[in-house]
Every structure is written in structure tokens, then in C-alpha cells.
Amino acid sequence: MTEDFIKHSPAFRFRRILNWFPMGLTYALLYMGRYNLTVAKNALGNLMTKEEFGLIFGVGAVVYALSFLINGPLVDRIGGKKGILISALGAGAMNLCMGLYLQYVLSLSNPANAPLSLVFTILYAANMYFQSYGAVSIVKVNAHWFHVRERGVFSGIFGIMIASGIFLAFDVTGRILKSPLVVAKGFDGGDALWWAFLSPAVLLFAFFLIEIFLLKDTPTKAGHQDFDTGDESSGENLEEKVPALQLFKRILTHPVILTVALIEFCTGVLRNGVMHWFPIYAKEQLASGLSVGAGWKYTLDNWGLLLWIAGIVGGMAAGIISDKLFQSRRGPSAGMFYGLLTFCIVGMFFSLTNGWVLAALIFVMSICVIGTHGMLSGTATMDFGGRKGAGTAVGVIDGFVYLGTGVQSFALGILTTKNWDYWPMFLLPFSIIGFLLLLRIWHALPGKRGTH
Numbered sequence: 001m002t003e004d005f006i007k008h009s010p011a012f013r014f015r016r017i018l019n020w021f022p023m024g025l026t027y028a029l030l031y032m033g034r035y036n037l038t039v040a041k042n043a044l045g046n047l048m049t050k051e052e053f054g055l056i057f058g059v060g061a062v063v064y065a066l067s068f069l070i071n072g073p074l075v076d077r078i079g080g081k082k083g084i085l086i087s088a089l090g091a092g093a094m095n096l097c098m099g100l101y102l103q104y105v106l107s108l109s110n111p112a113n114a115p116l117s118l119v120f121t122i123l124y125a126a127n128m129y130f131q132s133y134g135a136v137s138i139v140k141v142n143a144h145w146f147h148v149r150e151r152g153v154f155s156g157i158f159g160i161m162i163a164s165g166i167f168l169a170f171d172v173t174g175r176i177l178k179s180p181l182v183v184a185k186g187f188d189g190g191d192a193l194w195w196a197f198l199s200p201a202v203l204l205f206a207f208f209l210i211e212i213f214l215l216k217d218t219p220t221k222a223g224h225q226d227f228d229t230g231d232e233s234s235g236e237n238l239e240e241k242v243p244a245l246q247l248f249k250r251i252l253t254h255p256v257i258l259t260v261a262l263i264e265f266c267t268g269v270l271r272n273g274v275m276h277w278f279p280i281y282a283k284e285q286l287a288s289g290l291s292v293g294a295g296w297k298y299t300l301d302n303w304g305l306l307l308w309i310a311g312i313v314g315g316m317a318a319g320i321i322s323d324k325l326f327q328s329r330r331g332p333s334a335g336m337f338y339g340l341l342t343f344c345i346v347g348m349f350f351s352l353t354n355g356w357v358l359a360a361l362i363f364v365m366s367i368c369v370i371g372t373h374g375m376l377s378g379t380a381t382m383d384f385g386g387r388k389g390a391g392t393a394v395g396v397i398d399g400f401v402y403l404g405t406g407v408q409s410f411a412l413g414i415l416t417t418k419n420w421d422y423w424p425m426f427l428l429p430f431s432i433i434g435f436l437l438l439l440r441i442w443h444a445l446p447g448k449r450g451t452h
Contacts (some may be wrong), residue, residue, distance in 0.1 A: 012224050012382045019222065022214050023138055024161040026088055026207040030134045031165020032173065033095045033200035037124060038276050039173045040102070044116075047105075050280065052117040054413020057276070057352055059121050061127035061268075065399040068133035072395020075136045079217040083137030085208060090130025092204030098123045099197030101253040106193060132398075135377060139394045144218045144226065149328055156312075156319035162370055163311020166275065170304030173199060187435035250392075256444045257393055259437055260376050261400040263334070266434035267376070268404025270341065271369040273427050277412055278362050279303050281420060285355070299359040306359075307366050314371025321376060329445055334375050335438035337368040344368070348424035371452050377401060404430075 008016075037060075041053040048056075075083040098120065105114040138161075173196050195347065216222040282300040299306065314337070322333040344361045351357040377397050408426070415422035 004294070011270075012219065012271060013074060015219075015222050015224060018214055019145060020138075020142060021155070022207065022210055022244035023084060023141065024157065025164075026084055026132050026140050026204070026211060026377075028160045028168060029200055029203045029207060030087060030091055030131055031162060031202060033127065033197070034131055034167035035092050035166060035169035035275070036095070036173050036196045036200060037120075038279065039170060039177070040193055043177065043193050043196075047111060047116060048120075050417050051413045053280075053340050054409045056117065056121050056124050057246065057272075058406045058409035058413070060124040061272075061402045061409055063125040063403035064128040064132045065406065068136065068395030068399035071132050071135055072392040075133065075140050075395075076392050080137040080141035081211070081215045081217050083133045083140065084215065085211060087130050087133035087137060088204045088208040088211065090133075091127055092201045092208065094127035094130060095197045095201040095204070096125055098127070099194040099201065102197065103194040119281035121261065128402075132395075132402075135398045136394045139377075141215070141217055149225070156316035156374065160312050160315050161306045162374060163315065166311065167308035168200075169305040170279070170307065171302065172304065174301075216424060252396070253318055256441050259441050261397045263434050263437045264373070264376055264397050265400040265404040266430040267369055268371050268401035268406075268439075269408040269430045270304060270365070270404075270434070271373060271401075272405045273408040273423075274362055274365050274369060276409070277308065277416060277423060278358075281416070281423070282355070284420075285353075299355065299362075306363055307370075310363055310366035311370040311374075314367035314369075315374045317367070318375040327445075329443060330375050331438050331441040331444055334372045335435060335442065337372045338435040338438055341365055341368040341372075342428070342435060345424050345428045345431050348427075352423075354421060373401070 015036070018093070037057060041048045101119055101123065102116075105111050105116055108114060176195050176199055177192060218226055220226045279300055282303075286297060286300065318333045318337065321336070322328060322330055326332045344365045347361045348358065351361060377394065411426060414422065415426060
């Protein structure tokens, strides 16, 4: 495989940073405007029950997944720049609407009478529709800027973007809500929960304007030379538009992409089964008075920071292992993480009442799932979808991620209401299945249609 990518000029590398860094921040802000719902749920208490939260997020996840059937091929046709602009503007608008409605509800004399769950289900579903343009667009753009041999490291960058968004959602949003300025400008006795949605809305609008001027779909549009990235679009006429049905046929008949999609369904279950439900569980433990150890409070107060660190470690480790140890094969790197993930879930069975031990296990699990997700959804999609089909490939694979997210949201909303012992029991089968599927693509590289 060609090593021409090593010869990128300093000017090209600098322009590439100007391209992906603001886009990465935009993607992180999309995460902030997605997972802020969890922060709001914890603060709302009985105004949003666990089952209602599970329903709202579950419907949003299903909408997100199904939207890819349209948005994946659409972004392949219109380009990633237009896609990320649609995402930032639309998600910003929906977060603004959720914030304003929440402000209205909490200003009522009896907020419990307002149809909060129904309205949030509708607005959050619309938010997730616009959110679905984000991953498709970022992978579509970067497929033109990174060679296959660089993309493992890019998966680390992608993981850091994801982790930064999670940090913004959990820790920064939480600190915004507690800041004296926000509380002083609140309403109904200083309750300022609507800032959980207003903050990402304002920032997304700002980056919408920035990206209009900075982002370019290809090196040529930024004044540099396009190059062969070594993926499955090599040798094809990239200017020739491929019909959506033909793109779907190419993606849905590719054995590696189909296997990755099934693995990422499991990742969707596991990632959000950890990120969403641990802070809810920790808060219940603190409120119960049965577990008053410092472990619960520390992890709950710094949950976003811990996930941010986990994302950086997981993303960079997965990328470096893939590119440096396994010649840019994605299966071995993700397989190692899935194996470790399985052991950690088994450990959860014996640690549900120990704050520090459970937090440590959850931290390692977060390293594994964020690293795997960045590697497969952010990198394998570019490799096997190629520059022509990257958007559609991401659409299919991320669609499966959020189908898994929807499944865990509905299921754990019900199961954890009955008994938290069901939490690790529900997660374990998905980690085992994901590991076994990764064995099927252990040796897969772009251009090799087989899975072995």
C-alpha cells in the first residue's frame, strides 16, 4: 500500500487541522446537546421518572437510527460541509425549544400537570434527527483528508471529540447550572435548568457561522491537491455521483460493514448502558443513605471528566494499536477492548454496592466502548465505505449503534425500576456477542471483501 501520505506538506497538515478541529468541536457540542437530557433528568427528579427518561431517549435513539436511511446517502451527495451545517443549526434550534419549554414548565405553580414527557419526546426526537447528520458528515469530510494508514490515529481524534462532548454534557453543563450567575438569573426560586439546553444551543449557532467559512469538503477546495487515500474508492471517479440505491447495495452486501454494524449495535447497548445509567444509579445510592462512601459522590460530581479521560485513553490507544501493531486492521484493536469489557461487566455483578470498585470498573468499560466506537464508526466506515460511500456506511453503522441505544434505553428504564441487579445481567450477553463478531473481521483490510 502506498506511503505517500507521509509526504504531506506542513501547509497541508496545518490546513487539515483548520478543517477537522472546528468540525470536531462542533461534533462535541452536538454531544453536549444530546446527553444534556441525562443531566436534566437527574435535576428534575420525579418530574421525569426513569421510565419517562428511558422512553424519551429511546424514541430519540430510534429516530436517530432510522434517519440514517435518508441522511447517509444524502450527505454522500451534498457533501459533509452542508451536512454538518444542517446538523448544527437544527440541533441548536431544538435545544433552544427544549430550554424555553422547560423554563415555562418550571415557572408554573404546579409543574407536574404540564405534559413535560410528551413535549420532550417530540422535541428530543427532532433534535436527534438533526444530530444524525453529525457523524455522517464528519466521516465524509475526513475520508478525503486522511489516508487509510493515518486513520487509526484519526479514530483517536474521533474518540477525543466524543469524549469532549460527553465532558461538556455532564460536567460543564452541571457546573453551568450551579454557577452563581446562572442561578441568580434563574426563575421560580433560582431554578435555572433551562440553561442545560440553552448553552449548547448558543454554542452550536456560533460554530454554524464559523464552519461556513472554515470547513472544506476536500483538499482541492482548500487550495491543496487531492490524493489517493487507499480506501475502497481507490481508482474510482469521485466526481461521478452514485445513486442512493446503488450505494445501499454496495454497503449492505459488504460482509465487513455488515459485521461491523452488528458489533456496533452491541456497542450502542453497552456505551449508553454505562454512560446514562451509572450517574442515575450513583444518585440513587447517595439518596438511599445505604451507601454513603466518597466513591459515589466523587464519581457523580466528576462523571464527565472521567468519561473525557476515558475517551482520550481509549480513542488514542485503539488507534495506535490498530495502526502500529496490526497494520491498520481494526478488528484486533476493538477485539482486545471487547474482551476486557466482558471481564469488567462480570465484575459489576459483585460490585454494585461498592462505590470505588464499581466506578473503577465503569471507567475501564468507558475506555473500551469509546475506543471501540471511534475505531469502528469513525474509522472502519471510511476504510470500507470509501470516499464515495463513507456517508452511507456511517449511516448504516451508526444507525445500528442507536438501535442498540434505543433497546437499552427502553429495557433498562424498565429493568432498573424493578431491580438494579438486572443492569449487568442485561449488558453481559452483548459484550460476548460483540467479541465473537470481532473475531470474524480480525484480518479485514480495505479492498478485501472477505471477513477473514
